[in-house]
Amino acid sequence: MPGTASAPLPDNSDSPAAQETPGRAAKAAGAAKGGTAGKPSSAMARLHKLGLKRDVDLVLHLPMRYEDETTLLPIADAIGRAGLGLSVQVEGVVTSNEVSFRPRRQLVVKIADDTGELTLRFLNFYGSQTQQMAEGACLRVRGELRGGFFGAEMVHPTVRAVTPGEALPDRLTPVYPSTAGIPQTYLRKAIGGALSRTPLPETLPLPVLQGPLAQLKLRPLPDCLRMLHSPPQEVDEHALIERSHPAWQRIKLDELLAQQLSLKRSQAARRDKSAPPMPRRAGGLLTAFLAALPFKLTGAQQRVVEEIAKDMGAPHPMHRLLQGDVGSGKTIVAALAACQAIDAGYQAALMAPTEILAEQHYRKLSAWLEPLGVKVVWLAGSLKTRAKREAAALVESGEAKLAIGTHALIQDSIRFARLGLSVVDEQHRFGVAQRLALRGKAEPDATGAPTKAGREAKGGETVPHQLMMSATPIPRTLAMTYYADLDVSVIDELPPGRTPVVTRLVNDARRDEVIERVHHAAADGRQVYWVCPLIEESEALQLQTAVETYETLVAALPELKVGLVHGRLPPAEKAAVMEDFTANRLQVLVATTVIEVGVDVPNASLMVIEHAERFGLAQLHQLRGRVGRGSAESVCLLMYQAPLSPTGRERLATMRETTDGFEIARRDLQIRGPGEFLGARQSGEAMLRFADLNTDAWLVDYAQEAAEMMLARFPEAVEAHLLRWLGGREHFLKA
Numbered sequence: 001m002p003g004t005a006s007a008p009l010p011d012n013s014d015s016p017a018a019q020e021t022p023g024r025a026a027k028a029a030g031a032a033k034g035g036t037a038g039k040p041s042s043a044m045a046r047l048h049k050l051g052l053k054r055d056v057d058l059v060l061h062l063p064m065r066y067e068d069e070t071t072l073l074p075i076a077d078a079i080g081r082a083g084l085g086l087s088v089q090v091e092g093v094v095t096s097n098e099v100s101f102r103p104r105r106q107l108v109v110k111i112a113d114d115t116g117e118l119t120l121r122f123l124n125f126y127g128s129q130t131q132q133m134a135e136g137a138c139l140r141v142r143g144e145l146r147g148g149f150f151g152a153e154m155v156h157p158t159v160r161a162v163t164p165g166e167a168l169p170d171r172l173t174p175v176y177p178s179t180a181g182i183p184q185t186y187l188r189k190a191i192g193g194a195l196s197r198t199p200l201p202e203t204l205p206l207p208v209l210q211g212p213l214a215q216l217k218l219r220p221l222p223d224c225l226r227m228l229h230s231p232p233q234e235v236d237e238h239a240l241i242e243r244s245h246p247a248w249q250r251i252k253l254d255e256l257l258a259q260q261l262s263l264k265r266s267q268a269a270r271r272d273k274s275a276p277p278m279p280r281r282a283g284g285l286l287t288a289f290l291a292a293l294p295f296k297l298t299g300a301q302q303r304v305v306e307e308i309a310k311d312m313g314a315p316h317p318m319h320r321l322l323q324g325d326v327g328s329g330k331t332i333v334a335a336l337a338a339c340q341a342i343d344a345g346y347q348a349a350l351m352a353p354t355e356i357l358a359e360q361h362y363r364k365l366s367a368w369l370e371p372l373g374v375k376v377v378w379l380a381g382s383l384k385t386r387a388k389r390e391a392a393a394l395v396e397s398g399e400a401k402l403a404i405g406t407h408a409l410i411q412d413s414i415r416f417a418r419l420g421l422s423v424v425d426e427q428h429r430f431g432v433a434q435r436l437a438l439r440g441k442a443e444p445d446a447t448g449a450p451t452k453a454g455r456e457a458k459g460g461e462t463v464p465h466q467l468m469m470s471a472t473p474i475p476r477t478l479a480m481t482y483y484a485d486l487d488v489s490v491i492d493e494l495p496p497g498r499t500p501v502v503t504r505l506v507n508d509a510r511r512d513e514v515i516e517r518v519h520h521a522a523a524d525g526r527q528v529y530w531v532c533p534l535i536e537e538s539e540a541l542q543l544q545t546a547v548e549t550y551e552t553l554v555a556a557l558p559e560l561k562v563g564l565v566h567g568r569l570p571p572a573e574k575a576a577v578m579e580d581f582t583a584n585r586l587q588v589l590v591a592t593t594v595i596e597v598g599v600d601v602p603n604a605s606l607m608v609i610e611h612a613e614r615f616g617l618a619q620l621h622q623l624r625g626r627v628g629r630g631s632a633e634s635v636c637l638l639m640y641q642a643p644l645s646p647t648g649r650e651r652l653a654t655m656r657e658t659t660d661g662f663e664i665a666r667r668d669l670q671i672r673g674p675g676e677f678l679g680a681r682q683s684g685e686a687m688l689r690f691a692d693l694n695t696d697a698w699l700v701d702y703a704q705e706a707a708e709m710m711l712a713r714f715p716e717a718v719e720a721h722l723l724r725w726l727g728g729r730e731h732f733l734k735a
C-alpha cells in the first residue's frame, strides 16, 4: 500500500539511470500482482499503454479521487442514510448467501452486525465470489445504499473479506485514472511499491527554491507525492480533488518547469543548427516586387517584414510565428520573405492546409512574381502523376524558385535543390510532424546525400528558415507554454479602408428575409458567401444539405448566378468554381466549410452562415473573415435554429459583440479549455497532465524564471528534472 512509502527516503541515490531503466516498474508491478489482477504480463502491457514504464512514471501517476475506508458505520446507521447517494462502509458477518433466478440470475448475500441486517446484490458474479462470501465470513463492504423494494440494499458493492476486528486504514484510498483491465488494487500496489523504491532527490537547486520560487514556499516533492497518493484521514479532501492543495502546487510547478526547460532547450538546440544566411539585398526581386505592389504596406506589415528579414539574414534557422487577424495581410509578408530567399539564390516553399487556399496562393503569387521572371510551381495531391512529376523535377533542378501547395509538398518524392525558406500558412491546421517534415526538406535526405544547401553550410545540421502563419491568436499564457520556443511577430493593424463587419443573428425561421438580403447585395454589385451547416456525423449528409441549399437558392434567385463548392468536388472543378467567383462571374457561392481558411475575394460583402450554432468560435471568426476585405460595408448573418444551447448562445453572442480575433480567442479558451483550443494534434503528448492553464496560468511566470536560472547555472539539475518529468516524451515538445 502507498502507506509503506512513508519510510524516510535516502537523499542522494537517485541516479538517472535507475529511473530510466525501462521495464523495472513493470517488473515490480508484476511482483506486486494483486489478487484480482490478470496475468502480470498483460497487466504490464496495459501499464505501458498508460505510459507507466518507469518507477518514476508510476510515482507521478496521481489519483483522481479517493475513497474513504477509514470509518465504519453500524449497519443500522448506514440504512438510515439510504437513498442519499452517499458511499458508506459497513462490516458484518454473512447470514445467508444464495443464487436466485428471479427476475434474473443474481447472487443475494445478507450480512448483519449487532445493529441490523443488509442485503448485497450482485448481478454479475464469479464462483469465487460466492465462496468469498460464504455464510459466516466477515465482510467489509463499501457502496451506495439504496432503499430497495425489500428494504435497504447495496448493488455491486466493493467487498473485502477481513478477520473480525481488523484495523481500519488511517489514510484515504486513492483511485487512479486507469483503463479497463487494470484493476485499482493492482495499480495501488504497483504505485505503492514504486513510491517506496524510488528515491526522489530534490531536482530544484536551493538558489532556485530560495530565489525565483521563494514566494511559493514549495514543499519537498516526496512529501507532496505521499500526501497525494495516500492522504491522511483528516486532509481537506476537497482541496485534493480540486487540485488546490499545496501538494498539488508543487506538482504543477514541477510539471510547468519541465515544459519550460524542454522548450527553451529545443530553442537553444535550434540556434545551434545552421541555416543559409540570406541577407536582404537591394536591387533584386524584392525591390522590383515592392515597386510593383498596388498598395503600400501597413506600418505593422513593415515592422514584421523587418523582423523576418533580420532573422533570415542570420546563419541560424528562423523559427517565427507570424500572427495576424484574418485579413491583416499575411500573404504579402510571406511573398516578401520568399523574394528575399530567392534573391539570395535559394528556393522557398509555401504550404497551406487546403487545396483551395493553396491554389489561391499559387494564383496570387504567380501573378505577382512570374512577370518578374520567377518560376512558381504548384503541387497538390490532386495533380495528375505526370504533372506532379514535372513539378517535382522543376523543384529538384532548382529551376522552380517557389513551390506552393498542400502537404503534397512534404511527400518523399519531392526534393528541393536549395530550400532556404519554408512558410506554413494556417499553421495550426497542421500537425507537428508535418511542419517538421517541411523543414526537413533541406536536410540531408535519407540516402545520406546532402542537399546542396546542406553541403554549403558550415557546421552540423542545416535547416531552412521557417515562417509559420496563423490567424488564430494565441492567448499569452498558451503562447508562453506551448510556443515558448517560437519568436512571434504580430500584425496588429488591418489594411486601411476596411469597415468592420456587422454581425447579426437571425432565426432560421426568417430565411426568406435572408434570401432577400442576398438579392439586394447582388443588385449592388456585391458578392455573397452562403455557408452550409456543418454536419459532423456525416460528410454525405453535409453534402446533401449543400446541394439542397444550392438548388433552393438557384430557384429563389433566378436572375443571379449561383455556384456550389464542397469538399467532394474534383479539384479541377473546385478550382474552376473558385476562379468564377473570384472573377465575379458568380454572385453567390454556396459552400461547405472548405472555404473556411484564407480565401480572399475582396468584392464579397455578405456572409451567410447557416446553423451557425454548430460551428466553433474560431471557425466562425475565420468564416466571417472572408468578408470585410474590400472597402464596402460588409455584413455577416449568423442563422441559428432555436432553441440554442447555453454554449451555442454564448458563442453567437461573442460573435455579435466583437470582431477582435484576440478577444474571440480569449473567450474561446474560456468556453473550451486549452486542450481543445489547441487541438489534439497540436498539443499531442505535450499536453500538461496536472497544471491547468485556466487556473494555474499564474504559475507559468514562476516556472519560466526558474527555468532560466536552472539553464544558466544548473545544467545537471535540468537533466534530472527533465528525465523525471518527461522521460522519453521530450521530443514531442520540439515543434
Ligand code: ADP
Binding pocket: 295, 296, 297, 298, 301, 324, 325, 326, 327, 328, 329, 330, 331, 332, 471, 495, 496, 598, 600, 602, 629
Ligand atoms: P490574411 O492575413 O488573412 O492571410 P491576406 O493576406 O489574404 O490576409 O490579405 C487580405 C487582403 O488584403 C488581400 O486582398 C490583400 O491583397 C489585401 N492587402 C494586404 N495588405 C494590404 C495593404 N497594405 N493595403 C491594402 N490591401 C492589402
Ligand code: MG
Binding pocket: 330, 331, 425, 598
Ligand atoms: Mg491568409
